[in-house]
Amino acid sequence: MPASIGTASALRTGYSTGELTTVEVADQVLAGLAGRAGDAVWISTVPAEHLRARAAELHRRRTELAALPLYGVPFAVKDNIDFAGLPTTAGCPEFAYLPERTAPVVSRLLDAGAMLVGKTNLDQFATGLTGARSPYGAVESVFGGGLVAGGSSSGSAVAVAAGLVSFALGTDTAGSGRVPAAYNGIVGLKPTRGLLSVAGVVPACRSLDCVSIFTRTVDDAATVFQVAAAVHPDDPWSRALPVERTVGRAPSTLRLGVPRTEDLDFFGDLGQRDRFAAGQERLAGLVDATEPVGLQPLFEAGDLLYQGPWVAERLADLDDFLRRRPDAVLPVTRKVLEGGREYTAADVFRARHRLQELRAWAERLWRRIDVLVVPTIGTTFTLAEIEEDPIGRNTVLGRYTQFANLLDLAAVTVPNGFTESGRPASLTLVGPAFGDTTLVRLAAALTGEHVGPAGAAPTPPGGDLVPGGDLVPGGDLVPDGDLVPDGDPDGDGRVLLAVVGRHLRGESRNAELVERGATLAGIGRTAPLYRLYRLPSDDGIGLPSLVRVGADRGAAIEIELWRLPVDTIGGLLTGIPAPLSFGWLRLHDGREVLGFLAEAYAAEVAAAEDITAAGGWRAYRQAARTG
Template sequence: MPEPIGTAAVLRSAYSAGELTTVEIADRVLAAIGDPTGNPIWISTVPAAQLRARAVELHERRDELAVLPLYGVPFAVKDNIDLAGLPTTAGCPEFAYRPDRTATVVTRLLDAGAMLVGKTNLDQFATGLTGTRSPYGRCESVFGGGLIAGGSSSGSAVVVAAGLVSFALGTDTAGSGRVPAACNGIVGMKPTRGLLSVAGVVPACRSLDCVSIFTHTPDDAATVFRVAHGVDPDDPWARPLPADRSAARPPATLRLGLPRAEDLDFFGDLGQRDRFAAGQDRVAVLVGETEPVGLRPLFEAGDLLYQGPWVAERLADLDDFLRSRPDAVLPVTRKVLESGRRYDGAQVFRARHRLQELRAWTDRLWQRIDVLVVPTVGTTFTIEEIDEDPIGRNTMLGRYTQFANLLDLAAVTVPNGFTEAGRPASLTLVGPAFSDTTLIRLAAALAAEPSPSGPTVSGPTAAEPTVSDPTVSKASDASDDDRVLLAVVGRHLTGESRNPELIDRGAVLAGIGLTAPLYRLYRLPSDDGVGLPSLVRVGTSDGAAIEIELWRLPVNAIGGLLAGVPAPLSLGWLRLHDGREVLGFLGEAYAADDEVEDITAAGGWRAYRQAARTG
């Protein structure tokens, strides 16, 4: 696999320091596109000559870096968003057309210096949350194992998670900017409807559609949002961001709504249940107040989207095409769209009246709280599991997302580590319309990044160490300037046998992340029979992304930790998924001989151990 493209913040820093040029990044992007990934994420790409010409143009304008917030940052867009020169398919080849104009939201990004790479796969006509409803192929999660990528913005999420671009645009009507983020361990921002122009976007459900943003970090999402939002006279649904809502509120001033336990449904997935419990506790620590909140009115509103007349709104823009070319539409997509024909005018108005009542309930909710935290998805599925019940399990995926646009809410999805089974977990911060900047600021605090350009991490906050040794206590009080970020991959992970060595030295868990796809993980023999994990760098051709934990360790504790590391392990520089280099445990290449067990396919030591216990 190719070397990942860094975050927008990382690239900007490298450009500013003269360590990287836009031409070099363009060549790296093109090399990545040329590598077969087995994941059908692209529907079309910008011609190589055109991308290089854009890179050269920007390189010649490098003195404008200070005024171009997205200078040289590669991005992708979902293929229901227009780009002049490339076809717009909306996931249906027979529907494809060549637009004369580029969508307004894309033009804003290009004007800010971004480099457009191509257009990504999606659930056909943006109808679905699985990423499996496309004639161009089915996207799989970046974590592999047959996991769905989530939809409908499947390709956009995967190209970001795989490090092929720094950010991507999707759309979000029922959760399509949040579910794919959850399935791929990245940030998904669903802005308030109307803030990002939908002119030049194929409608799914006009009154509810919005453009979404995928990034590795909340800071990148904030940057893209600042550039992309603005009233577009060509968009009849456009709304300005009120001046008094443009500044984010500090997390400590916020009142947080915590879902009542009886309203939460994880569909039997205890791993997701446990991860959400830990995640909401992390959010609660950051805010000023918390209050229990019932979710049932929200769920009732969400049910109106596919079990009410709003499905008829989806049909409104596609009915003529569907009647004239029914075989051009996938059976599952056609079934969903055609269900809109059963609603009459009276049913539409009854549903709108009920929705107004639910909106009034929600308005009263925001008088008591400022932010609500919910799971993004209650559980995850493999592609095979979706095939068993494509509509029913799609509905399960939308349980915590479908109500947002109907109730005029904003939302930001952030990673929340992994379950013991190795499945990605996430949570979503939800707020009233125009709370976008406040949500993204809270998301940034939750991500616990060491700097604005730091690695994308998330995970449970480690408990403060309880030790009596005064030297250890002093180390645990070290400031961030006196700490180093350390990546651990095996028996120093939380809950593993050597984790106390970190705790006793004052280390604090910063989060969970991934390596760049440059490594293989081996299980070396050990005296206790458990095995010793060894992470070996092998390069782009044979490497994979491996789950790691990031710990903040006092600098003066490194020597003592290193003294207890047995050969062939050592400490060295390890590259993260977003391009950052951090100190980490690595194994010498000589130890990876034919007799050593290669456990790379598990994706990490924790997942390997779980599979071994259940197998």
């Protein structure tokens, strides 16, 4: 049996030590695909020669490892997300088309060095939570026994859980990024709506759709999220993570909401009940306090999705196709979609008004707690059981998931062991919009991954996580597309400053920031427009100098973002030696922030050492110490 593909972090370690090459990993991926020929996980895959060519290209670029956070990492995408080169079917052969452009969220992963393997199976038109509603075949959980894989992102979840790829993209409107994670014992990250662009994604319910991430570790999920998250000007649903949310809160400071016992329903599954109780107890030991929470308003909101006029929104983008080709759509999918024709405009407004009341309730809830824990699924079903009652049991699977996007919440699902009968259990951490970083940090603590002083496990140089997994936001665009310099965006008398060298945390001059009241806002990368040099210094450590050179010669360099009082900038500048100064520095996400830059002549100093390939000053220093 072919070996399982490693996690993104494991592959990166192998590449950095020379124990692995991208060509070897590509061959391993192809062997895995051959070993599962004929199953229902994949709808289409990249031709073998194309995958090998991509691997060879990356191997030639192996010196750029530090600047490519997903270098050589194989991944899959759900087949309702566009990739130019493979058809998009949305689980319906008659609907298939060949996209001219790759979805921006996929392009960002490719630009970061990832290797696309193929497109995965799904519940047709992403309508369902079972993984059994596809003309390409029903997908079974990796745990076997006829257990459903969960949907609609069934193929993506199984591809990750089976070790065919390191990570995969799904979508999540009602729980499609969480239910499959639960059924396959992996991590499912459903970010705040809009942080990952839905441009190039076949709509299921346009105002609620969300791109989701499947991985085997929380660290990998955070890394992929950081690469994929960005505002896209062609996506009207796109939005950025606010600066104040870039650093997740420590678990020990959190107030955890726990469901009232009377609101929990495990549909007679005592094994799932007991596993959830055990997981909730472990969580309680990580946080500052717990508070009982009633779930009925959440359930009422969730019911609006399939028992309210949002079904009509599902129909809106597919009505023409459904009228022209009704026989092309599976009977169960057609029944759900055609139910949208029963609602009037008045029904829509009544439901929207009630949802606004429920959102107000949720806003009050987040003043009392920081995170809510719920079961991901109350019970499990086999393919045979789903066939007996496809709609009723689908509703059961969405009990604890389908309210999240209606109420604009973020969520992350993590494994929670197995029941005595061997069925997988999981739980989901839920937080308010833009609470993603805090959820990731708590999830990492719960799964036992290393937690640093500022978050979850660190990523390699060139990534977009602070040590410990805290996340960096994308930038905002003004309506005409011009970039807005991030000077004092909040009007609070503080400014973001990009730090590249000896003012980084742990470096010799960091105290100059701290003494002026600066606080860390996160870690990111520059746009690929710069080169980093080490100039000689009296103390022998060297003076890191960032020089802008342009896209033809530049690379992305790791930086830290610090927020400090505007009135301290002048005093800080007077202590900066030439050729360093302050200037506007462009980040990887397109924002312009004040930062440390060097004049161009720094590159011409006789003893200047070009250390761009290291990806950043911290990585260079570490390599120098270990080399």
